[in-house]
Amino acid sequence: MADKDNAPMIAPLQPSETGDRPPTGSGSPLQELRYLILAVQREGNRWLSEMLRAADLTPAQAEVISILADREPLTLSGLGKLLICETGSPSRLVNSLVQKGFVAQDSHQTDRRAKLFYLTPNGKATLALIHKTEEEIDGFLSALLFDQEIKYIRSSLYKLLGGTAIEQAMLRRFGYIQND
Amino acid sequence: MADKDNAPMIAPLQPSETGDRPPTGSGSPLQELRYLILAVQREGNRWLSEMLRAADLTPAQAEVISILADREPLTLSGLGKLLICETGSPSRLVNSLVQKGFVAQDSHQTDRRAKLFYLTPNGKATLALIHKTEEEIDGFLSALLFDQEIKYIRSSLYKLLGGTAIEQAMLRRFGYIQND
DNA sequence: TGATAATATATGACATGTCATGGATGTTAT
DNA sequence: ATAACATCCATGACATGTCATATATTATCA
Known part of the structure; x- marks a missing residue:
């Protein structure tokens, strides 16, 4: 629009909103791949957030509940070794679920440093939506x-x-x- | 504190730290793919963070600088249409770069709502490290x-x-x- | 023109993600 | 036993990401 192919030295008077495409194509196919992975992760997370909002859950919180449903009880440390969404020990993440009443804790039998976390009945009730959400994603992916x-x-x-x-x-x- | 009615019926005597693998394999191949994309994005971001720390830049900030280097000047709105790392208008993200002295702003000629952002010399100086980082990633990806x-x-x-x-x-x- | 809608930006609010630190507890080596 | 080390957890700090809201400015159109 603003660019003429024979006027490369002149700055456009009415620059297009997103600028001009760089002449050499600054992004290699590998950079494109890197951003593509980022884009898919972001877009997926937004979609997931939207679907889980009905249960007052974030994607990270839903991952915790999902893992606990399969393997409770778990310590923070054990949970951390299974979480993809976050490294380290998910203190705050799990605490947010305790606050919401979806997760409760017991003391560990043999290690007084550790706590064991498990789902409450309310926490288990969220599994219906979580599973429905996962199935929706499965359907989306397998359709494409x-x-x-x-x-x-x-x-x-x-x-x-x-x-x-x-x-x-x-x-x-x-x-x-x-x-x- | 000890055993509630919603606690597991039988507490494992010596629970493994990450629990037992669920019998049915709760994750479909499609869920595995979803988490795989998340995992790659997270791992890549951590690596990127580490490499960019030498220039006092985060991955999101480096993306802004990279885009500006190719297409400056840009408004926040124009930048937002090019950013993968974030949706909407990246007010705070760009502001963090202005604070660091890597980006400066002009007033827009015809739209008093808008500002035009461009790289300062210090901002351009960070491109050396950013490009080196991108090349390192390219090398990693093409090797694998x-x-x-x-x-x-x-x-x-x-x-x-x-x-x-x-x-x-x-x-x-x-x-x-x-x-x- | 004047009213209405759309756009550009800023900011509050909230929940991450990541790193670093620190206290409590457990393990190991001597 | 005990000192050194490792591990579990909590929390402060910082920068996102996302959404909602508010204000100023521009565009549209009856």
Whole structure:
């Protein structure tokens, strides 16, 4: 619009709102991939937030409830080794669920430093929406991606996690590692 | 404190730290994919943070500088249409860069609501590290992924963004849309 | 023109994510 | 036993991300 192909030295008088595309294409395909992963994560998180709002849950909180439903009781430390959304010990995240009445705690039998967290009945009640949400996501993904594509992406992305702590969390969560 | 009626019926005598793997495998391959994307994004962001810390920049701040380097001057609104890391108008994000002296602003010629932001010399100086960081990421990705894998992932992930605002941002950033 | 809607920006509010620190408790090595 | 070390947890600090709201300015149109 504002740019003429034969007037490269002259700054546009009415610059387009998002500027001109850089001449060389500053983004390599690899940078594009990096931002693409960011974009999908962000967009997915917004969608998830919206769906979980009906249960007064954030995506991170829903991940905690989901994990507890499968493996309670867990300590903060154990939970931290399973969470993908956050590293370290999820003190505040779990506390927000205690505040909401979805999670309660017991003292640990043999380690007075640790607490054991488990779902309350109200917490378990949120599982209906969480599972419905997960199914909706499954439906969305399987409508857009062939099984073969999913396998390719899965194998490629696992390569990128090679050797990291979060890879261990993924493997613990999805069945390749029994425990720790 | 000890046992409530909603506590698990049988407390494991020696619970493993991360609990037992759920019998049915609660995560479908599609849920695994969802968490995998989250995991890669998180791990990448931590790595990026670490590398950019030498320039006192966060990943989001580096994205702003990168975009401005290619397309300055931009308004907040124009920048917001190009940013992947954040939706809406990045007031606070850009302000943090003004505070650090990496970005300055002019008044817009024809719209008194808008401001035009551009890089200061100090801001341009950070591009050396930003580009070095991007090259390091490119090297990492190309060492682990074949070109064909990158194409597959790219095409699959773009499908997931179909019709969203962030897809427009990706297209504007990476050359499929000239302007707006 | 005048009223209405749309846009650009700023900011409060809230919940993350990440790192660092510190206190309490448990484990290990001597 | 005990001193050194490691682990569990809580919390302060900082920068996001997201949404909602408020204000100023511009665009639209009856």
